[in-house]
Amino acid sequence: MKKRLSILALLLLLLLPQVLFAQDVEEAGAGDSPKFILDDPGAAITPNPIMDLNVISDSGFASFRTDEAKTLDKYINTTIEFDIIVDAEVKDMTNTFLILSVYDIDGGAKKPEVDKVYLNDHYLGNLTGNNNAWSFSTFPVNSDWLKGSDNSDDSANRIRIEVDSLKSSTFWMLCDWGAIKTNLGFQVVSISPYRKSVRSNQHEIMIKFNEEVDKESLKDNIFLKYKDFNEIKKVTCKIIYQGSNNIVKLLPHDILQYGVEYTVTVNKKVKNSKGAFLKSQKSASFVPLPTLRK
Numbered sequence: 001m002k003k004r005l006s007i008l009a010l011l012l013l014l015l016l017p018q019v020l021f022a023q024d025v026e027e028a029g030a031g032d033s034p035k036f037i038l039d040d041p042g043a044a045i046t047p048n049p050i051m052d053l054n055v056i057s058d059s060g061f062a063s064f065r066t067d068e069a070k071t072l073d074k075y076i077n078t079t080i081e082f083d084i085i086v087d088a089e090v091k092d093m094t095n096t097f098l099i100l101s102v103y104d105i106d107g108g109a110k111k112p113e114v115d116k117v118y119l120n121d122h123y124l125g126n127l128t129g130n131n132n133a134w135s136f137s138t139f140p141v142n143s144d145w146l147k148g149s150d151n152s153d154d155s156a157n158r159i160r161i162e163v164d165s166l167k168s169s170t171f172w173m174l175c176d177w178g179a180i181k182t183n184l185g186f187q188v189v190s191i192s193p194y195r196k197s198v199r200s201n202q203h204e205i206m207i208k209f210n211e212e213v214d215k216e217s218l219k220d221n222i223f224l225k226y227k228d229f230n231e232i233k234k235v236t237c238k239i240i241y242q243g244s245n246n247i248v249k250l251l252p253h254d255i256l257q258y259g260v261e262y263t264v265t266v267n268k269k270v271k272n273s274k275g276a277f278l279k280s281q282k283s284a285s286f287v288p289l290p291t292l293r294k
Contacts, residue, residue: 061095062088062184062210066159067177075104077172080161084180087155090148092279096141096182098124098159103174105129105137113171118160120145127161127173134176141180184279186211186272191264191284203288204240205250205264212245212273221269224250226262235262245273256288 066072069082098119105127106113115127117137122145129135147157159178164171189208205224224235235256240249256262265283 061181063179063181064088065177065179072175072177075172075174077164077169080159080163080175082159082178083156084159084178085155086146086148086157086180088148088184089150090143090146091150092185092187093143093146093148093182094185096143096146096180098139098141099179099181100127100137100139100159100161101134101176101178102127102129102137103134103176104132105135105173106131106171111168113173114165115171115173116162116165118158118162120147120158121160126165141182143182146180184210186276187279188266188282191266191282193262193264193284193286203252203256205237205252207248207250207264207266209246209272213248214271214273214275215239215241215248217269217271218248221267222248222250223265223267224252224262225265226257226260258288258290261285261287 064084064086066082066084071078071080072082098117100117102115105115107128107130113127117124117127117139119139119141122142124139124141127137129137148155157180161175163173187210189210190206192206192208193203194206207222218239222237222239224237225232226235227233236253237250238253240251242248250264263283263285265281266278267281268278270278
């Protein structure tokens, strides 16, 4: 009899930790104790579904995303703060949204979870979602609230999520990443002059658009000029089309002069493949310099 009791006591000792762990999991799922998630996130949180957010898309939309910060990717009930850098001019932005990828927003509870979202101290609304599930919360944004390359030194837009704003101390959540998505319209993304080889002063200028360009509209609307004393002179160039329909190259017919400032200008009459004109004229200047050889 004593032997049977000893075996039974041993079984209870082996099973007791599993029972306690299951109890912790049940409580944490309700938002009271997230210890098991902090110890082993993979055991409790399924992978975040992927949303396709390209930096520059063919539709004229651009997205600026942050997925690494001190309070991201952590299951917490304190304030979440991080910055999204918008490396673009904001004055022409339209249809702008903030998108947040979040986990475990208890919107269906008897006393729903309230997590307030702010962008540069402007209140946007509350997170939406479901218990123990991933979701995307999307908020329309007034572009005037954004900091970009045309109105800010750092272009940093502060996102703040006040987790459990009602201070019930029962709700926990996680934010994986945040992105600002906007329509930039038809624009020049970059103008990049470069030398074809280190032994030659033969240059090419690569011009990249954010949408497919109407090739016919380029002929009289891209210029390469320089100043010769008080006279502005135009450099005759050949337009070369890349394999991609949104990248073109200018190949000057003449060798460029060292130490002279040249300016490339793409004017607003250039159109995309759908017939829309550029949002704004774009210019860039550069000075060819000789290669220093050792």
